[in-house]
Amino acid sequence: MAPANCEASYVMQEANRCLYCFDAPCIEGCPARVNVPEFVARIRSGDLAGAGKLVYKENPLGWVCGQICPTEDLCAAKCVRGALDGPISIGILQAFACGYAVDHQLVRFHYPSGQLDKRIAVIGGGPAGLSCAHYLRLQSYPVTVFDRENNLGGLLRWGIPSHRLNRAAVDKEIALISSGLQWKRVEVGQSLPNRILTEYDAVFLAPGRWSFPPLAVPGSDLPQVASANIFLKDCAEDNVGSYDLRDKEAAIIGGGSTAIDAARACLEVGARRAIVVYRRGRREMLACSSEYLSAAEAGVEFIWVSNPVSVSKMGEGLSLELDKMTLGETDESGRRQPTPIGRRTSLVIDRVLVAVSSLPESSSLSGWPELEILSSGRPAARCTQNATVPKLFLGGDVIGAGTVVQAVADGKCAAERMHEWLSEQT
Numbered sequence: 001m002a003p004a005n006c007e008a009s010y011v012m013q014e015a016n017r018c019l020y021c022f023d024a025p026c027i028e029g030c031p032a033r034v035n036v037p038e039f040v041a042r043i044r045s046g047d048l049a050g051a052g053k054l055v056y057k058e059n060p061l062g063w064v065c066g067q068i069c070p071t072e073d074l075c076a077a078k079c080v081r082g083a084l085d086g087p088i089s090i091g092i093l094q095a096f097a098c099g100y101a102v103d104h105q106l107v108r109f110h111y112p113s114g115q116l117d118k119r120i121a122v123i124g125g126g127p128a129g130l131s132c133a134h135y136l137r138l139q140s141y142p143v144t145v146f147d148r149e150n151n152l153g154g155l156l157r158w159g160i161p162s163h164r165l166n167r168a169a170v171d172k173e174i175a176l177i178s179s180g181l182q183w184k185r186v187e188v189g190q191s192l193p194n195r196i197l198t199e200y201d202a203v204f205l206a207p208g209r210w211s212f213p214p215l216a217v218p219g220s221d222l223p224q225v226a227s228a229n230i231f232l233k234d235c236a237e238d239n240v241g242s243y244d245l246r247d248k249e250a251a252i253i254g255g256g257s258t259a260i261d262a263a264r265a266c267l268e269v270g271a272r273r274a275i276v277v278y279r280r281g282r283r284e285m286l287a288c289s290s291e292y293l294s295a296a297e298a299g300v301e302f303i304w305v306s307n308p309v310s311v312s313k314m315g316e317g318l319s320l321e322l323d324k325m326t327l328g329e330t331d332e333s334g335r336r337q338p339t340p341i342g343r344r345t346s347l348v349i350d351r352v353l354v355a356v357s358s359l360p361e362s363s364s365l366s367g368w369p370e371l372e373i374l375s376s377g378r379p380a381a382r383c384t385q386n387a388t389v390p391k392l393f394l395g396g397d398v399i400g401a402g403t404v405v406q407a408v409a410d411g412k413c414a415a416e417r418m419h420e421w422l423s424e425q426t
C-alpha cells in the first residue's frame with residue numbers, strides 16, 4: 001500500500017525530481033488523465049490542497065487510486081525519469097495530496113442544485129458507477145444509484161484488503177461523492193431492468209464482477225475449495241471463522257491481484273502458509289510487481305508454471321495435483337501460452353481458494369435486453385451505448401476494466417457520452 005501518511009520530506013524530494021515535461025507522457029499513462037506535472041508542481045510549491053483539487057478534477061477517487069493503482073504499469077511506466085534514475089512515485093504523491101486535502105476538509109464537490117429534466121439510473125455503486133454519477137451530477141443531471149449492498153463502494157469495500165487500501169480513505173471519498181446522492185438498495189432481479197429502462201432516460205450498467213467460475217477439475221466441489229473473492233468479502237466483514245485457517249496451509253490459484261490479496265489475507269487470519277499457484281511465470285502475472293514483492297516479503301510463497309488438475313481429500317486436508325507447464329508462444333492476451341510437459345506434482349494443503357477468470361455474475365446481466373455477451377462472458381462494449389438499446393451504457397469491471405482507475409475512467413467516459421446523446425434528444 002502506498003504510504004498515505006508517508007514522510008512529507010520524501011514527497012517533496014519526489015516532487016523536486018519531476019521534470020515537468022511539456023508533453024507529460026505520464027498523463028497518457030493514467031486512464032483518468034490526471035494532470036501529473038501540474039499537481040506535482042503544486043506540491044512542490046507547498047500548495048497541497050491545490051494539488052489534491054487538481055487530482056479530484058479528473059478522478060473523484062484520487063486518494064484511493066493513489067494507494068492501489070499499479071502505477072508501474074500506468075503513469076510511472078511512461079515517466080521520462082524512469083530512464084534516468086527511476087520513475088517519480090506518482091501514486092504516493094497523489095495519495096499524499098488527496099489525503100491532505102480531504103483530511104483538512106479542503107475538498108468539496110459542488111453539485112448544482114438546479115436539475116435537468118432527464119433522469120439517470122446507475123446500476124452498481126462501485127468505482128465506475130460512483131464516477132459516472134459524480135460527473136453527471138456535476139452537470140445537473142438527477143442520478144439514482146442502485147446497489148444491492150448496504151453501503152456504496154463495491155469492490156473498494158469488499159474486495160481490497162486493508163493492508164493495501166486505507167479504509168478511512170474509502171469512507172471519506174465515498175462520503176464526498178455520495179453527499180446528496182439518491183441511492184437505493186435493491187436486489188438485482190429479472191423485473192429490475194424493464195422497470196428501470198421504462199422509468200429512466202439513460203442507464204449506466206456497472207454491476208462489477210463478483211464471481212470466479214469453479215475450477216474445471218475433479219474435486220473442485222469439495223467444501224474446502226472456495227472462491228477467493230467471496231473469502232475477501234468475508235474477511236472485510238470479519239466473518240472468516242468457517243474457513244478455519246488458523247495454523248493451516250492454503251493454496252490460492254491464480255496470478256492476479258485477487259490471488260495475491262487472498263494469499264496475504266490468509267496469513268493475516270492466522271494461516272501457517274499461503275501458496276499462490278500460477279500456471280504461468282512471474283513475468284506473466286496480472287498482479288503488478290510491487291504487489292508480488294510486498295506479498296513475498298509478507299511471507300506468501302509462489303509455485304510458478306503449474307496448473308491444477310485435481311483436488312482430493314487426504315486425511316483432514318487436501319491433495320492438490322499439479323501439472324508442470326512450459327511457456328510457449330505469446331497468445332492473444334499478450335502472454336506466453338502454458339502447456340503441460342507431462343510431469344505431475346502434488347501439494348498437501350488444507351484449503352484451496354480460486355482466483356481464476358473472474359466474470360460478471362450472470363444474474364447481474366440477465367434481463368437487460370440485447371446485450372451482446374462475448375465468449376469471455378463479458379458484454380462487448382466499453383463505456384459505449386448498447387447498439388439496439390441506445391439508452392443503455394456499460395462500464396467498469398463488468399466489461400473487464402481490471403483496475404479501479406480504469407473503472408473511474410469508464411464512468412467518466414460514459415457520463416460524457418450520455419450527456420452528448422441526451423443533448424441530441426432534446
Ligand code: SF4
Pocket residue numbers: 017018019020021024025026027036037078079080081088090
Ligand atoms: Fe514528471 Fe515523469 Fe510526468 Fe515528466 S513524465 S512530468 S518527470 S512525472
